[in-house]
Amino acid sequence: MSTDTPSIPEPLRILVAPDSFKGTATATQAAEYLAEGALSEDPGAEITLAPMADGGEGTADTFPGQRITLPTTDAAGRLTEATYVFDREAKTAYIDVAAASGLPAVADKPVPLTGDTYGTGVLIADAETRGAKRLVLCLGGSATVDGGTGILVALGAEPLNAAGFSLPKGGAALIDLDNIDTAQLNIRAAALEYILLTDVISPATGELGAAWVYGPQKGANPEEVKLLDAALTRLCEVTGVNPETPGTGAAGALPVGLLWLSTLLHGSSEHIHLLPGAPLIARIRGLEELIPASDLVITGEGALDEQSFQGKVVGTLAKLAENTPATLAVAAGKINTELPRGIIGAELIETQDVAEQLREAGARLVRDYRRMSTVQG
Structure with missing residues (x-):
């Protein structure tokens, strides 16, 4: 037995x-x-x-910290409220670009040519006043193709044309960009350590870039796509940012503006990091x-x-x-x-x-x- x-x-x-x-x-x-x-x-x-995220909408909520809600503007410039996460102990703010500058808020009337990321810049500036030294910006889900220039304006950097006048907001106006005035720059916010989490590997310009691939999703017709791609090309020429760098096409080429700004202040790109979001979150998890x-x-x-x-x-x-x-x-x-x-x-x-x-x-x-x-x- x-x-x-x-x-x-x-x-x-x-x-x-x-x-x-x-x-x-x-x-x-x-x-x-x-x-x-x-x-x-x-x-x-x-x-x-x-729970996972890839740098798109909802990524900030995967991090611990206090939820901060404040008035700001959406991609169309309308007053709204947006929330970000602030880890006071780590002195780190986690911000979804989609929170203020996302597609759902302008779904009724897309703004591919004139939409900007100014509202996201407001959140960045607020985080610095609360003691943030590092800012994790989650890039997916934006309604904009402005190369991050809306954020630059919110931080006091003004895009100008050759006559010295401020450009209208949005990506299309960048076709006339001549230089960016930093006389009123919020240096403390601009000089933060920036971690940009991307959910795409697209370059800033070209057939695989921000305008051609994602412009139609944001409401751009074929002629508008061509204009936006040319405008982003001009932005890269003025800022000296390599438009072929993988990930620079995320969130309407938002990394271009911040790469220029951080490099200008620090003399190198050591304080700004462009990273795929999903692998980083997976590692943290x-x-x-x-x-x-x-x-x-x-x-x-x-x-x-x-x-x-x-x-x-x-x-x-x-x-x-x-x-x-x-x-x-x-x-x-x-x-x-x-x-x-x-x-x-x-x-x-x-x-x-x-x-x-x-x-x-x-x-x-x-x-x-x-x-x-x-x-x-």
Whole structure:
């Protein structure tokens, strides 16, 4: 008679690390709903939550600190309120460009030619007055193509034409840029340590640049795209910023203005850092260690397409999961691209209840993982 006791199967180890589902669920909410769905399918699973972001809308909320809300302006110059995160102990402010200068606020009437980032500059200046020494600017989701010149104006740097007159606001006016007057510059705010988190790798100009790729999403027609690209080219000529640098096309080429400003004040670019957002957030979240220790990694975003694998959360997690035991699973409102081999996908069901959508997707991804694991032995 055998005395061997049956082995108890190890619990399924699930890491839940989605991006936000813009307009419907924050990354934290999405993680909670997906985890609830996973647990409904496998109550014994060990769940770890790690809400993610890629430098786009919602990135600031993934950092700890006080939420600061103040009056500012949107991309169209209308009065609004915006919130950023301030970690007083670390003397670091986290600001989403989308908070003040984002697309949703001007969706009724896009402003690709005249929209500017002045409202974001107001938040930057406010953060400095509260004691910030470092500023993490999250660049995704902007409604502007102004090369960051709205921020420069908010900090006291004035773009001028050849006659010495101030340029109208917005990216199109930069076609007439001659120089930038810094006589009234807010030096304390301008001299902060800047970390610019990008969710794209686009250059500032050209066919893959800010105007050509993202201008149409911000309401620009083909002629306006040509004008904006020429205007950004002129900005790069005046500032001396290399327009081919990957990431300078983020947020309507916003990094161009700040790269020029920081280099002007410090004599080098040592105090400004242009970084892909998703890998940095993943490192902060400890995903480099958590993913290899997981059986299933569930992520998600609003719409999955080819760009999702180029600097976004899904692509970052897919790369980290390579050559590990973990299987990557993606929940998305729509899946508009063929998934790489070994990645499980689930489109959200048709309902107005986002919590129900994500719970159902979480449960379905666990079922699909179990089925795939059984087939593979």
